[in-house]
Amino acid sequence: MRTSVRKNIILLAFAIFFMLIFILPNLWMLFGSFKDQNAMFSLPPVWIPDFTYIKNFTIMLSQSYMYLLNSLIVTIGSTIVTLIFSLPTAFGLTFFIFRGQNFLADWILSTRMLPPVAAAVPLFILFKYLNLLDSLFALIIVYTAFNIPFAVWVSASFFRRIPKDLIEASRIEGASWFDIFLKIAVPLSKGGIATVAIFVFIFSWNELLIALFFTVSEARTFPIFISAQVSQAQIIWGNVAAATVIQSIPPILLTIFLQKNIVSGLTLGAVKN
Amino acid sequence: MNREKIEKTLFILPTCLFLLAISIFPFIYSVYLSAFQAKLTKMHRKFFIGWENYQILLFEDDVFLTAIQNTFTIAFSSITIEIILGFIMAKIFFEIRHLKISNAIRTISILPIMLTPLCVGLVFLYILNPTLGIFSYIVETFFGLEPIAYLGQPIPAKISIICINSWQWTPFMMILLLAGLMTVPNEQYEAAKIDGANWYHVMTKIEIPSILGFMLLGIVLRLIECIRLFDIIYVTTRGGPGIATEVMAYFTYRTEFRSFQIGTGSASAVIILIISIIVTTIAVTLLRRVERDADFS
Numbered sequence: 001m002r003t004s005v006r007k008n009i010i011l012l013a014f015a016i017f018f019m020l021i022f023i024l025p026n027l028w029m030l031f032g033s034f035k036d037q038n039a040m041f042s043l044p045p046v047w048i049p050d051f052t053y054i055k056n057f058t059i060m061l062s063q064s065y066m067y068l069l070n071s072l073i074v075t076i077g078s079t080i081v082t083l084i085f086s087l088p089t090a091f092g093l094t095f096f097i098f099r100g101q102n103f104l105a106d107w108i109l110s111t112r113m114l115p116p117v118a119a120a121v122p123l124f125i126l127f128k129y130l131n132l133l134d135s136l137f138a139l140i141i142v143y144t145a146f147n148i149p150f151a152v153w154v155s156a157s158f159f160r161r162i163p164k165d166l167i168e169a170s171r172i173e174g175a176s177w178f179d180i181f182l183k184i185a186v187p188l189s190k191g192g193i194a195t196v197a198i199f200v201f202i203f204s205w206n207e208l209l210i211a212l213f214f215t216v217s218e219a220r221t222f223p224i225f226i227s228a229q230v231s232q233a234q235i236i237w238g239n240v241a242a243a244t245v246i247q248s249i250p251p252i253l254l255t256i257f258l259q260k261n262i263v264s265g266l267t268l269g270a271v272k273n
Numbered sequence: 274m275n276r277e278k279i280e281k282t283l284f285i286l287p288t289c290l291f292l293l294a295i296s297i298f299p300f301i302y303s304v305y306l307s308a309f310q311a312k313l314t315k316m317h318r319k320f321f322i323g324w325e326n327y328q329i330l331l332f333e334d335d336v337f338l339t340a341i342q343n344t345f346t347i348a349f350s351s352i353t354i355e356i357i358l359g360f361i362m363a364k365i366f367f368e369i370r371h372l373k374i375s376n377a378i379r380t381i382s383i384l385p386i387m388l389t390p391l392c393v394g395l396v397f398l399y400i401l402n403p404t405l406g407i408f409s410y411i412v413e414t415f416f417g418l419e420p421i422a423y424l425g426q427p428i429p430a431k432i433s434i435i436c437i438n439s440w441q442w443t444p445f446m447m448i449l450l451l452a453g454l455m456t457v458p459n460e461q462y463e464a465a466k467i468d469g470a471n472w473y474h475v476m477t478k479i480e481i482p483s484i485l486g487f488m489l490l491g492i493v494l495r496l497i498e499c500i501r502l503f504d505i506i507y508v509t510t511r512g513g514p515g516i517a518t519e520v521m522a523y524f525t526y527r528t529e530f531r532s533f534q535i536g537t538g539s540a541s542a543v544i545i546l547i548i549s550i551i552v553t554t555i556a557v558t559l560l561r562r563v564e565r566d567a568d569f570s
Contacts, residue, residue, distance in 0.1 A: 011369045018362050019382045022444060026384070028407060029396045041405035044414075085288045092284035104285070106557050111296045113553035115501040117522045118542035121306065121535050122299035125316070145295035148288060177280050206389040208504045209522070213530060223391050227508055230395065237399060244392045251387040258387075259380060263452045266386070266445055267490055270560045271452050 026248070033057065033241035040237045056242035064225045064243065071222040074136050075204040078143035082200050085144065086151035087193065091181050093152065094159040095167055105156070109268070112149030120213045127214065134216045142214070143204045150203070150268060151196050157269025158192025159185055195261040198254045205250055222247055300546060306539035313533040326540035337541060339516050340524040347435055347520065348499035352492055354439040359446025359491075364480075366447070367454045379451075383444040390441065394508035397437045398424070424510050427517035434518050437505055442495060449491045453484030486562075493556040500549055521545050 032040055033056050034049040061068075093105050123142060124133070132138040162185060170180050186193065211221045226243045229235065255262065263271050307326050311319035330337045362382070369375045385393065400408050401423040409420030423433045461479050470478070481488075503522040506512060512519035512527070525545065529538030 008369060008372065011365050012372065012374070015362075015365050015369060015375065015378050015382075018365070019378045022382045022385050022440070025396050025400055025440070026388075029392075029399060032399060041402065043405065043410060045407055045410055085291055088284040089288040092281060096281050096284070098281070104289070106561070108288070108292065109557055109560070110550075110553050111292055113497050113549055113556060114296065114300060115522060115542075115545050115549050117501060117503065117525045118303055118546045118549075119296065119299035120526075121313070121529050121539060121542070122302035123295070124313075125302075126299070141295060145292060148292060148296075152288065177277070177284065181284070202387050206387075206391070208389075208391050208507065209526070212507075212526070223389060226395070227391060230398070230508060240395060241399065244395050247389050248392050251389060252384055255384055255387045256380060262383065262386070263448050267449065267494065268560060270490060271449065271487065 029241050029244055032237065033245045035238055035241075037236060037238055040241075056238040057246070060239050060242045060246065064222065067220050067222045067225040068246070070136060070219055071205065074139045074143065074219075074221060075201055077136070077140040078147065078204045079197055079200045081140060081144045082147045082151050083193070083197060086148050086196070087155055087186065088181060089148075090152045090155035090159055091185050094156050095164075095177075095180075095185075105153075108149050108152050110149075112146075112153070112268070116146060116209055120210060123210075124213055133214060134219045136219050138214055139211060139219060139221070142210050143207060146210075147200045147203055151200055154196050154199070154265055154269040155189070155192065157264065157272070158189045158195075161192075162188050191261070195258060195265055198258055199265045202251050202254055205247075303539045303542050303546070306535055307543050309536045311534075311536045313529065313535045319536070322536070326537050327544070330537065330540055330544065336516050336519060337524055340512075340519040340521050341544075343431070343518060344500060344502065344520045344522075346431070347438060347502065347518075348496055350435045351438040351442065351499060352495050354435070355443045355446040355495065356488065356492070358439070358443045360450050362443070362447040363450035363454055366451055379448075383448055385441045386445045388441065390504035391508055393437060393441050394505040397433070397440075398509050401433060425514055427514055430510050430514060430517050434505065434510065437509070438499070438502065441505075442498075446491050446495075449487050450484055453487035454480065457483045489559055493552065493559055496552050497549065497556060500545060500552065521548075 031047075031049050034051050034053050035046060036053065036055070039046040039049060089108075093101065093108075127133050127135075127138045166184060167180055170184060175183075206223070207221070208223045208227065211224050212227075215221065215224055222243075226240065226247060229240050229243060258265065308321060308323055309319040310322050310325075366375060366379055400406050403409060403420055403422040403425060406420075408423070412418045413420055421429055423429045457480060461483075462475070465475050465479060501522050502520050503526065506518055506520055506523045507526075510518040512523050521541065522545065525538050525541045528534050528541060
């Protein structure tokens with residue numbers, strides 16, 4: 001008994017040590033966001049900042065609220081459009097039986113693996129031709145395309161948990177596929193769909209590369225705004241820290257929500273918890 | 274019957290068309306563009322040059338070859354670190370899973386996974402500031418070592434990128450392997466105990482074989498991510514110093530959108546594409562197999 005308590009304490013200490021490795025860098029940035037330019041890099045360091053100093057945040061928010069708004073519109077927009085396309089497809093791949101079913105599923109999955117950078121220039125030319133460059137609409141479309149494969153696969157892994165008998169019974173009673181989808185499959189997979197939505201939200205929220213290619217001024221997203229802050233000759237680190245904190249809030253909150261399903265999502269539904 | 278067919282088609286076809294237009298078309302168009310000498314700014318004047326872009330990239334362009342090499346050095350080093358640390362962490366969390374507090378510690382530990390990669394880069398750019406950063410300060414005061422320009426010298430920069438990359442993704446490997454450890458039947462541990470097996474035997478004979486599928490899955494998924502590594506490089510080193518941390522995705526971006534050489538850029542994109550397709554084929558097979566033959570629930 002004695003040794004097992006000792007063992008637990010040692011293991012716990014190691015666990016806390018690892019936790020600190022993964023949280024301290026973030027905390028240091030968070031603390032930095034409450035410092036002025038001098039305190040940011042003073043030696044010895046200012047360990048605990050004055051948390052009432054919020055000038056970095058007010059400056060950043062007043063300069064960038066439109067970019068934050070852009071980010072929110074693009075993120076929420078692409079999350080909704082992704083779900084509208086993906087959920088029916090995932091349902092179909094799970095419950096319909098047709099030729100080439102597996103091939104189609106694999107094909108959809110494999111588009112997830114294609115590197116976005118390889119699609120950037122052709123899409124740039126396409127949207128330039130359509131006169132849609134630097135528009136939120138273009139970003140929503142592209143983010144949706146990149147998120148659909150993920151959403152289809154993970155939703156399908158949740159739909160598969162619905163008992164097949166239930167679907168068959170409704171079919172015999174004469175319900176249309178559309179009814180079954182909307183009234184049985186979706187309500188029964190609410191948790192799974194929320195997981196998919198959260199992941200898609202975070203992916204879009206975090207996206208940098210495509211936005212870098214596609215936006216010039218009007219449609220700039222918040223990550224583009226942040227990266228512009230560090231390409232200036234004189235980096236105002238307090239502001240950068242504040243912007244980083246703002247950008248990190250949604251992913252952190254949502255990760256805590258995800259908890260149980262995070263492994264499942266990150267492995268495209270291959271691992272269930 | 275016919276109505277049912279139409280209904281079923283409506284479920285699936287829109288997504289396929291959408292993916293064809295926005296996902297597949299661009300890749301085919303990239304292949305087409307890679308056969309030309311073209312500038313993004315003067316698209317109407319492009320010359321067909323066939324294989325030349327590929328020839329230049331693969332046989333003459335040292336920067337591109339370095340970029341490929343760097344990409345794989347970074348990928349293999351990061352993934353190795355992630356597997357080893359991830360396994361150790363998974364094992365620790367597995368042993369203390371009955372403690373209430375372990376849940377909270379685990380949740381905090383996995384926060385980096387979902388953080389914006391751009392922000393991860395910025396956090397370390399701030400910490401690793403050579404003269405005034407906190408890392409230099411700690412290294413100097415507690416270990417008495419002279420601080421160096423971590424991101425400003427070739428080898429330290431490469432190591433820094435590997436560390437930043439693994440910092441973000443070790444927690445992913447940890448929860449994946451933890452999920453794997455949870456599937457090991459308790460009887461096997463009991464049996465090993467009775468046989469008097471030590472921890473090393475338990476690890477090599479029981480644990481690793483039963484989580485091998487999870488490990489492979491993790492490796493492949495991470496490999497796909499590493500091939501497209503861009504954000505962290507973009508914000509910390511921009512491929513520098515020199516070309517020490519140049520990677521494939523960043524090279525492509527630079528060629529296409531800084532020098533506007535979309536012919537060369539597309540060729541580089543296509544090469545990344547081919548590498549990805551090879552990795553992907555393995556990945557899809559694996560995902561299907563892992564999903565089919567093991568019940569992970």
